Amino acid sequence: MNSLKNNIVMITGATAGIGEATAKEFAAHGAHLILIGRREDRLKKLCQHLKKDHGVNCLPLVIDVRDADSVAKIPGMLGKEWRSIDILINNAGLGRGLDKIYQGNIEDWNEMLDTNVKGLLFVSRAVLPGMVERNRGHVINVGSVAGHEVYPGGNVYCATKHAVDALTNGMRIDLVDTAVRVSTVDPGLVETEFSVVRFKGDEAKAKKPYENLKPLVAEDIAEIIAFIASRPSHVNINEVIVMPKSQATATITHRVVKP
Numbered sequence: 155m156n157s158l159k160n161n162i163v164m165i166t167g168a169t170a171g172i173g174e175a176t177a178k179e180f181a182a183h184g185a186h187l188i189l190i191g192r193r194e195d196r197l198k199k200l201c202q203h204l205k206k207d208h209g210v211n212c213l214p215l216v217i218d219v220r221d222a223d224s225v226a227k228i229p230g231m232l233g234k235e236w237r238s239i240d241i242l243i244n245n246a247g248l249g250r251g252l253d254k255i256y257q258g259n260i261e262d263w264n265e266m267l268d269t270n271v272k273g274l275l276f277v278s279r280a281v282l283p284g285m286v287e288r289n290r291g292h293v294i295n296v297g298s299v300a301g302h303e304v305y306p307g308g309n310v311y312c313a314t315k316h317a318v319d320a321l322t323n324g325m326r327i328d329l330v331d332t333a334v335r336v337s338t339v340d341p342g343l344v345e346t347e348f349s350v351v352r353f354k355g356d357e358a359k360a361k362k363p364y365e366n367l368k369p370l371v372a373e374d375i376a377e378i379i380a381f382i383a384s385r386p387s388h389v390n391i392n393e394v395i396v397m398p399k400s401q402a403t404a405t406i407t408h409r410v411v412k413p
């Protein structure tokens with residue numbers, strides 16, 4: 155096992171859910187963190203906690219990953235102590251709606267494509283040259299079961315996660331002659347703010363996917379990401395697909411209604 159202690163780890167989408175849990179997991183392993191998200195209060199609070207609880211350094215960067223210019227400026231903004239990023243976790247992402255494609259909302263489509271695909275590309279483009287130059291690094295993308303299957307109403311969200319799958323494979327091919335590793339973690343149902351965001355704050359709709367089954371929690375994914383990152387440097391875990399026990403496919407779940 156490679157120690158994660160003193161590694162510099164950049165996590166996008168660290169203000170909630172999987173990204174936040176991953177920040178906590180890596181801090182517990184002694185990694186220093188560059189955390190990205192749009193909600194400044196949450197980022198700052200999380201950094202304060204991680205510094206206090208684990209004695210690690212933490213840099214909050216309030217950045218929208220869709221903003222190509224701001225993202226491109228990241229390497230130049232980082233002080234010397236932050237520049238050698240060891241691990242990039244491309245986690246920021248969202249789903250919007252479950253509309254049939256002929257009724258789809260074009261703003262929702264743009265938001266998903268710009269965040270899940272272009273945001274991941276912009277951040278990777280900013281960070282990868284340094285990794286290649288240092289001949290050291292690991293990019294871990296958070297994909298989804300939606301990158302392997304398409305479910306009713308999932309159309310554009312599924313397309314973005316299929317793109318993440320393709321980009322992960324493309325990165326691995328382009329980096330094969332370097333020491334930089336590329337992995338993806340592709341979860342099924344994880345109970346986070348994902349559904350609340352997907353259904354624009356409609357809590358009743360947001361609860362539905364997790365009803366009468368035991369979903370994954372963000373910490374389950376964080377532990378897997380840390381496991382992937384801590385393998386010896388000759389080991390590249392390409393892809394982990396992880397589901398709750400009672401989910402067989404994107405659409406086939408076993409739900410037990412308690413009397």
Ligand code: NDP
Nearest residue numbers: 167169170171172192193218219246247298344346347348
């Ligand atoms: P959450 O809604 O809990 O967290 C999403 C995170 O992404 C937030 O920190 C949010 O921060 C950030 N984010 C969204 N848009 C942007 C943006 N434009 N710029 C910067 N940060 C952004 O959802 P999850 O934790 O569940 O989602 C994390 C990833 O996991 C996503 O890529 C999602 O597709 C994927 N996933 C989730 C599954 C699930 O069932 N929950 C299953 C499979 C994959 P902020 O709003 O502060 O910017």
Ligand code: 8X3
Nearest residue numbers: 298299300342343404
């Ligand atoms: C998010 C979970 O089930 O909508 O990727 O694909 S799901």
